Amino acid sequence: MKAANKHSKIIHAATKVFAKKGFFNARISDIAKEAKVADGTIYLYFNNKFDILISVFEEEIGSLIVQVKKLLAAEDDPRIMLEIFAKKHLTAMKKNKNLAEVIQIELRQSAKLIKDYRNNKFSEYINIISSIIKLGQEQSVYRTSIQPGIAKRAFFGALDEISRIWTVSMATEYTVEETTQQVLEIFLSGILEPDAKSR
Amino acid sequence: MKAANKHSKIIHAATKVFAKKGFFNARISDIAKEAKVADGTIYLYFNNKFDILISVFEEEIGSLIVQVKKLLAAEDDPRIMLEIFAKKHLTAMKKNKNLAEVIQIELRQSAKLIKDYRNNKFSEYINIISSIIKLGQEQSVYRTSIQPGIAKRAFFGALDEISRIWTVSMATEYTVEETTQQVLEIFLSGILEPDAKSR
Amino acid sequence: MKAANKHSKIIHAATKVFAKKGFFNARISDIAKEAKVADGTIYLYFNNKFDILISVFEEEIGSLIVQVKKLLAAEDDPRIMLEIFAKKHLTAMKKNKNLAEVIQIELRQSAKLIKDYRNNKFSEYINIISSIIKLGQEQSVYRTSIQPGIAKRAFFGALDEISRIWTVSMATEYTVEETTQQVLEIFLSGILEPDAKSR
Amino acid sequence: MKAANKHSKIIHAATKVFAKKGFFNARISDIAKEAKVADGTIYLYFNNKFDILISVFEEEIGSLIVQVKKLLAAEDDPRIMLEIFAKKHLTAMKKNKNLAEVIQIELRQSAKLIKDYRNNKFSEYINIISSIIKLGQEQSVYRTSIQPGIAKRAFFGALDEISRIWTVSMATEYTVEETTQQVLEIFLSGILEPDAKSR
DNA sequence: AATGAATGAGCATTCATTCAT
DNA sequence: TATGAATGAATGCTCATTCAT
Numbered sequence: 001m002k003a004a005n006k007h008s009k010i011i012h013a014a015t016k017v018f019a020k021k022g023f024f025n026a027r028i029s030d031i032a033k034e035a036k037v038a039d040g041t042i043y044l045y046f047n048n049k050f051d052i053l054i055s056v057f058e059e060e061i062g063s064l065i066v067q068v069k070k071l072l073a074a075e076d077d078p079r080i081m082l083e084i085f086a087k088k089h090l091t092a093m094k095k096n097k098n099l100a101e102v103i104q105i106e107l108r109q110s111a112k113l114i115k116d117y118r119n120n121k122f123s124e125y126i127n128i129i130s131s132i133i134k135l136g137q138e139q140s141v142y143r144t145s146i147q148p149g150i151a152k153r154a155f156f157g158a159l160d161e162i163s164r165i166w167t168v169s170m171a172t173e174y175t176v177e178e179t180t181q182q183v184l185e186i187f188l189s190g191i192l193e194p195d196a197k198s199r
Numbered sequence: 200m201k202a203a204n205k206h207s208k209i210i211h212a213a214t215k216v217f218a219k220k221g222f223f224n225a226r227i228s229d230i231a232k233e234a235k236v237a238d239g240t241i242y243l244y245f246n247n248k249f250d251i252l253i254s255v256f257e258e259e260i261g262s263l264i265v266q267v268k269k270l271l272a273a274e275d276d277p278r279i280m281l282e283i284f285a286k287k288h289l290t291a292m293k294k295n296k297n298l299a300e301v302i303q304i305e306l307r308q309s310a311k312l313i314k315d316y317r318n319n320k321f322s323e324y325i326n327i328i329s330s331i332i333k334l335g336q337e338q339s340v341y342r343t344s345i346q347p348g349i350a351k352r353a354f355f356g357a358l359d360e361i362s363r364i365w366t367v368s369m370a371t372e373y374t375v376e377e378t379t380q381q382v383l384e385i386f387l388s389g390i391l392e393p394d395a396k397s398r
Numbered sequence: 399m400k401a402a403n404k405h406s407k408i409i410h411a412a413t414k415v416f417a418k419k420g421f422f423n424a425r426i427s428d429i430a431k432e433a434k435v436a437d438g439t440i441y442l443y444f445n446n447k448f449d450i451l452i453s454v455f456e457e458e459i460g461s462l463i464v465q466v467k468k469l470l471a472a473e474d475d476p477r478i479m480l481e482i483f484a485k486k487h488l489t490a491m492k493k494n495k496n497l498a499e500v501i502q503i504e505l506r507q508s509a510k511l512i513k514d515y516r517n518n519k520f521s522e523y524i525n526i527i528s529s530i531i532k533l534g535q536e537q538s539v540y541r542t543s544i545q546p547g548i549a550k551r552a553f554f555g556a557l558d559e560i561s562r563i564w565t566v567s568m569a570t571e572y573t574v575e576e577t578t579q580q581v582l583e584i585f586l587s588g589i590l591e592p593d594a595k596s597r
Numbered sequence: 598m599k600a601a602n603k604h605s606k607i608i609h610a611a612t613k614v615f616a617k618k619g620f621f622n623a624r625i626s627d628i629a630k631e632a633k634v635a636d637g638t639i640y641l642y643f644n645n646k647f648d649i650l651i652s653v654f655e656e657e658i659g660s661l662i663v664q665v666k667k668l669l670a671a672e673d674d675p676r677i678m679l680e681i682f683a684k685k686h687l688t689a690m691k692k693n694k695n696l697a698e699v700i701q702i703e704l705r706q707s708a709k710l711i712k713d714y715r716n717n718k719f720s721e722y723i724n725i726i727s728s729i730i731k732l733g734q735e736q737s738v739y740r741t742s743i744q745p746g747i748a749k750r751a752f753f754g755a756l757d758e759i760s761r762i763w764t765v766s767m768a769t770e771y772t773v774e775e776t777t778q779q780v781l782e783i784f785l786s787g788i789l790e791p792d793a794k795s796r
Numbered sequence: 797a798a799t800g801a802a803t804g805a806g807c808a809t810t811c812a813t814t815c816a817t
Numbered sequence: 818t819a820t821g822a823a824t825g826a827a828t829g830c831t832c833a834t835t836c837a838t
Contacts, residue, residue, distance in 0.1 A: 006818095022308060024223040028812060038820040040814075049812065079391070108304050108363070109221060133390065142390045150373060150381040151390060153364065154357035161356025162349065164307070174349060182349040190389035191332065191345045192278070205802090227829060237803040242830065404797090420706060422621040426833060436799040438835075447833065477789070506701050506761070507619060531788065544788045548759065548771060548779040555758025556751035562705070563750065572747060580747040588787035589730065589743045590676070603823095625808060635824040640809070803835075807828100814824075 007045045010035045011059050014052045019098030022105055023053055057106050060099050061121040064092055068128060078136030079188060085129060086159060087180045093163035094176055101167045104160070126156045158183055206244045208234045210258050213251045218297035221304055222252055256305050259298050260320040263291055267327060277335030278387060284328060285358060286379045292362035293375055300366045303359070325355045357382055405443045408433045409457050412450045417496030420503055421451055455504050458497050459519040462490055466526060476534030477586060483527060484557060485578045491561035492574055499565045502558070524554045556581055604642045606632045608656050611649045616695035616764075619702055620650055654703050657696050658718040661689055665725060675733030676785060682726060683756060684777045690760035691773055698764045701757070723753045755780055 013035035017026045028049060032039045046052045068088050075081050093100040110119060129152040136142030162179055174182075212234035216225045227248060231238045245251045267287050274280050292299035306321065328351035335341030361378055373381075411433035415424045426447060430437045444450045466486050473479050491498040505520065527550035534540030560577055572580075610632035614623045625646060629636045643649045668681050690697035704719065726749040733739030759776055771779075 027810090032821095039812090040821065041819055043813070044818070104307050108307055136390075140392055143392050145384065146390045147373070147377075147381050150361065150378060151385060153360045154382055154385055157356040157358070157360025157363075158353035159356070161352045161359060164356075165352065174346070178346075179349060182346055183353055186345065186350060186353055186389070187385060188389045188391045190385070190387045191335075191341045191350060192387045193339055193342050226827095231804095238829085239804065239831075240802055243801070248829070425831090430800095437833090438800060439798055441834070442797070503705050506705055534788075538790060540788050541790050544783065545771070545775075545779055548776060549783060549788060551758045551762065552755035552780055552783055555754040555756070555761075557754070559750045559754025559757060560747065562754075572744070576744075577747060580744055581751055584743065584748060584751055584787065585783060586787045586789045588783065588785045589733075589739045589748060590785045591737055591740050624806095629825095636808090637810075637825065638823055641822070646808070799836105799838080801835105801837095803833100804831105805833100806831090809829105810825105810827090812824100812826100814822105815820105816822095817820080 006035075006037060006041065008059075010037065010042055010045055010052070011056055014056045015060060015098050015102055018053065018056060018106065019101040022101075023049075023109060053106055054110065056102060057110065057119075058121040060102060061125050064089075064099075065121070065125050065128070067092075068125075072128070072132075078132050078139060078141045081132045081135070082129075082155075082187065083180065083184050085132065086155075086183055087176065089159050090163060090176045090180055093159075094166055097167050100163050104164055104167060126152050129155050155183075155187060158187070205234075205236060205240065207258075209236065209241055209244055209251070210255055213255050214259065214297045214301055217252065217255060217305070218300040222248075222308060252305055252308075255301055256318075257320045259301060260324050263288070263298075264320065264324050264327070266291075267324075271327070271331075277331050277338060277340045280331045280334070281328075281354075281386065282379065282383050284331065285354075285382055286375065288358050289362060289375045289379055292358075293365055296366055299362050303363055303366060325351050328354050354382075354386060357386075404433075404435060404439065406457075408435065408440055408443055408450070409454055412454045413458060413496050413500055416451065416454060416504065417499040420499075421447075421507060451504055454500055455517075456519040458500060459523050462487075462497075463519070463523050463526070465490075466523075470526070470530075476530050476537060476539045479530045479533070480527075480553075480585065481578065481582050483530065484553075484581055485574065487557050488561060488574045488578055491557075492564055495565050498561050502562055502565060524550045527553050553581075553585060556585070603632075603634060603638065605656075607634065607639055607642055607649070608653055611653050612657060612695045612699055615650065615653060615703070616698035620646075620706060650703055650706075653699055654716075655718045657699060658722050661686075661696075662718065662722050662725070664689075665722075669725070669729075675729050675736060675738050678729045678732070679726075679752075679784065680777065680781050682729065683752075683780055684773065686756050687760060687773045687777055690756075691763055694764055697760050701761055701764060723749050726752050752780075752784060755783070 010031065014026075014031045017030045017034055020026075021030065028042060029039050031052070032042055035042075042052070046055065068085060071084050071088060072081050075084060093103075107119070107122065130148035133142055133146065133148040133151050137144050137146070137148070162183070209230065213225070213230045216229045216233055219225075220229065227241060228238050230251070231241055234241075241251070245254065267284060270283050270287055271280050274283060292302075306318070329347035332341055332345065332347040332350050336343050336345070336347070361382070408429065412424075412429045415428045415432055418424075419428070426440060427437050429450070430440055433440075440450070444453065466483060469482050469486060470479050473482060491501075505517070528546035531540055531544065531546040531549050535542050535544070535546070560581070607628065611623075611628045614627045614631055617623075618627065625639060626636050628649070629639055632639075639649070643652065665682060665685050668685055669678055672678050672681060690700075704716070727745035730739055730743065730745040730748050734741050734743070734745070759780070
């Protein structure tokens with residue numbers, strides 16, 4: 001992953017270091033060393049350590065948004081679109097544990113650390129889910145009783161908690177495909193036996 | 200919530216302080232002041248700051264486990280049991296934002312911070328979900344194609360992400376009841392229109 | 399060494415602990431544990447940590463003074479008296495390394511730590527040496543050109559530095575007897591070959 | 598004594614502060630202030646407080662070794678060589694009380710404080726004494742019954758205890774010259790009256 | 797007299813940030 | 818632009834001492 005310029009070299013280095021040590025345990029000098037620049041150089045591109053955190057997060061999520069949207073552009077069945085989102089998210093998290101950890105940890109801290117920080121990129125990301133759901137509702141594929149604003153969080157939360165385990169234990173019990181299928185099955189059809197729907 | 204002794208006074212104070220400032224920004228002296236004890240007193244009851252973190256987490260989750268299990272003991276329909284779990288979890292998180300934040304943040308950090316720390320209490324907590332699912336599968340209420348080990352994470356993740364928002368923004372768009380119903384609807388019946396199941 | 403009362407139990411415990419860890423690294427609780435009393439009890443017998451240090455020092459040196467004086471009382475040849483002093487000192491240091499270390503370290507620190515502290519006991523101890531020398535001078539056994547005030551320090555310093563090594567390395571190259579004889583030979587006759595005295 | 602660079606500025610400042618307050622009572626901030634650098638700067642040059650202690654000790658003793666060896670190079674009479682050593686040691690201690698105190702105190706503590714620390718410089722220093730004695734023995738100037746390994750300690754100990762007093766009381770009863778002559782007289786000819794040698 | 801839980805002042809060390817070069 | 822030496826504020830933890838019992 002050749003960095004085009006110093007700014008992105010630092011972003012990539014920070015992603016790696018934050019993932020490995022967590023934001024608080026990461027040292028500016030760790031990032032500088034990883035990026036092969038001097039400590040002071042970092043301050044030519046970022047205001048402070050928090051600024052790096054936000055930038056890393058937005059950069060990574062932004063890249064994910066672009067990729068997911070590109071994949072979705074070629075599809076119009078809301079069922080498959082949800083599958084595409086899930087598979088892309090889980091694949092990205094599994095491939096890039098650094099990214100997964102940064103999302104895991106930083107998502108839960110930015111709000112606390114940085115007043116006035118709105119996770120706009122993150123909102124954009126999970127709004128992809130609600131857009132798909134709304135589209136499905138318009139097409140009478142998804143039930144209109146479902147609140148897209150709640151469902152998007154439930155869906156993202158499910159994917160996120162599953163990928164969290166991947167960052168903790170190396171043991172990967174399930175493949176991305178299996179996991180994607182399971183999550184989709186749950187979300188699309190629920191866990192009830194068809195015959196057990198009513199009681 | 201008057202603490203019976205110093206140990207629990209400190210636990211409660213730490214829960215409050217960790218929730219407000221996050222683990223890293225919390226100062227031992229903040230906790231001491233909140234608990235109305237001297238800084239040094241904390242070290243009569245805990246080995247170090249991490250030890251407090253773990254204790255807070257286990258204490259809070261442990262209490263939740265007891266409460267949930269008690270509620271579940273009176274019920275045997277797996278559908279209702281899942282509803283009970285969801286409602287209890289969301290209610291607890293909404294009522295006690297400190298607890299919600301501590302779970303949110305600390306769950307994602309303990310593993311990284313403390314080698315050898317196994318979230319046994321947390322495992323016990325989400326295993327309640329998989330137990331319910333297994334029970335439902337035995338009763339042919341839940342589909343056997345569902346992997347309880349994946350579903351428990353998906354279900355917890357969904358609840359967790361939803362309650363995360365409550366800790367971030369004060370604006371509470373949905374009530375606990377609405378949210379519980381939505382999550383249950385999704386999990387039990389999925390989001391598909393019955394007619395759209397096949398394609 | 400059965401302690402008659404708490405005061406001496408604490409003194410003995412402190413001697414042991416100071417020797418093992420040094421004054422600054424010794425904890426009051428270490429001494430309390432060694433003496434099998436509560437921490438607070440120590441403050442019923444001593445004003446503070448420094449007070450214990452001084453007491454230990456004076457107690458131990460005091461005991462040495464009594465023993466040495468007793469041995470000297472039976473002798474009147476200044477040459478043998480010096481030998482008795484040297485042998486007693488080295489034997490005591492070799493037998494009781496705790497004592498040796500306490501003298502080693504504390505002798506060098508008391509003055510710095512405790513304003514107004516005069517090592518009266520220590521002065522009394524090394525003045526035994528100068529008394530012997532003066533006695534020898536009166537008897538025309540020792541040369542009158544020797545200044546007892548300098549010689550006492552030289553003699554004590556020699557013994558002290560030799561016993562210092564015993565507290566550092568376990569390897570004991572020379573026996574007490576050999577060492578005593580060497581030191582005496584040097585002090586009494588000097589290191590010059592008789593023929594080489596003039597040049 | 599203007600320090601050429603930060604490292605030696607800190608060494609000199611530490612020597613001063615350790616001498617004044619003792620190692621344990623010395624604060625890093627005291628040293629920093631004395632050296633006119635920031636507290637943190639000290640850690641760019643030393644690993645920790647102990648490391649400063651060792652460095653100070655070795656630096657000072659090392660400097661003494663160089664000076665003494667230089668003086669000795671021009672002389673070959675073992676009697677005069679011993680005089681040179683004594684005079685140089687006492688002069689240095691009297692002139693630089695900081696140095697004297699650091700040797701006094703630190704010599705007795707390093708072994709206890711720092712595992713694996715071997716006082717190599719100190720060994721080198723007192724081995725100068727035994728070398729002189731051995732040389733004298735080869736030239737039949739010093740008696741071969743004298744053990745250089747014991748005599749070196751006795752000689753150093755004598756000098757050291759004498760200079761210890763200088764660091765404690767300001768009152769200087771004897772001059773360096775007088776003291777040197779006394780110590781030499783004792784060591785070379787002993788304290789016995791020539792006629793009293795046999796008994 | 798004896799206890800030991802509680803206190804809180806005190807400090808070595810770290811590390812984000814600056815700035816002279 | 819880039820550097821990295823220097824800064825100094827900030828804090829977890831220790832432990833001598835106190836005091837209610």
